[in-house]
Amino acid sequence: KQEVTQIPAALSVPEGENLVLNCSFTDSAIYNLQWFRQDPGKGLTSLLLIQSSQREQTSGRLNASLDKSSGRSTLYIAASQPGDSATYLCAVYNTNAGKSTFGDGTTLTVKP
C-alpha cells in the first residue's frame, strides 16, 4: 500500500526566503506526482504535475523535482511572499493501485 509523507507538517519563514517542501512515497511504481495548494476552507489548486519519466517541472517561482528511485519529490519556492501562505499537498498516482494517494500536507506561513 502506498504511503505518502510530507515533513515538516508546518513551516514558518520570513518573506523573501527560498524554501523547499518535501514529499516522500514508499512505492516507486508511480505514473505521476502532482503538487497542490490549498487555502483554508477551500479546494485544492493544481500547481505542477510531473510525469514519472520527467525529473522536474517549473512554473514561475515554483520548481518541482522527482526522484522515483529514492521515492522523493521536492517543491522549491523562490523568493517567498505572504500570499504563498497555504497548505501544500502532494499526490502520487500508482499504476497498480489505479488511484492517487495524498500526503497530509505542509502548512506554510510566510511572515511579512
Added chain:
Amino acid sequence: DVKVTQSSRYLVKRTGEKVFLECVQDMDHENMFWYRQDPGLGLRLIYFSYDVKMKEKGDIPEGYSVSREKKERFSLILESASTNQTSMYLCASSKVVIGELFFGEGSRLTVL
C-alpha cells in the same frame, strides 16, 4: 481554465436526512471523483466514475452512493446522513485516469 463547480459550499443537515452534493465540470473530462477531507485523516477517495453511468468504489464508500447520468455532472448521495459524515467534501475531475486532477471549491457538510 478547467472549472469544477460544487453547487453548495456550506450545508447543515439533520441526522437521517438524505443529502445530495452536486459537482459539474466544464472541460469534457471523462473521469470524476469524490473525496472527503478530515483533519488527521487527509483526503480519502469515496467513489469515482470513468464514464457516464459507470462508478467505482473508492476506499470509503460505505454510507454513500453516486450518480452520473451526464458526462459533466457527478452527484454524491448520503442516503441517511449521520454525524460521522460531517466533513469537507471535494469533487475532482481529470481528462484521463492518469491525468492531472482538478478540484472544486469543496462542500462543507455539517450533520447535527
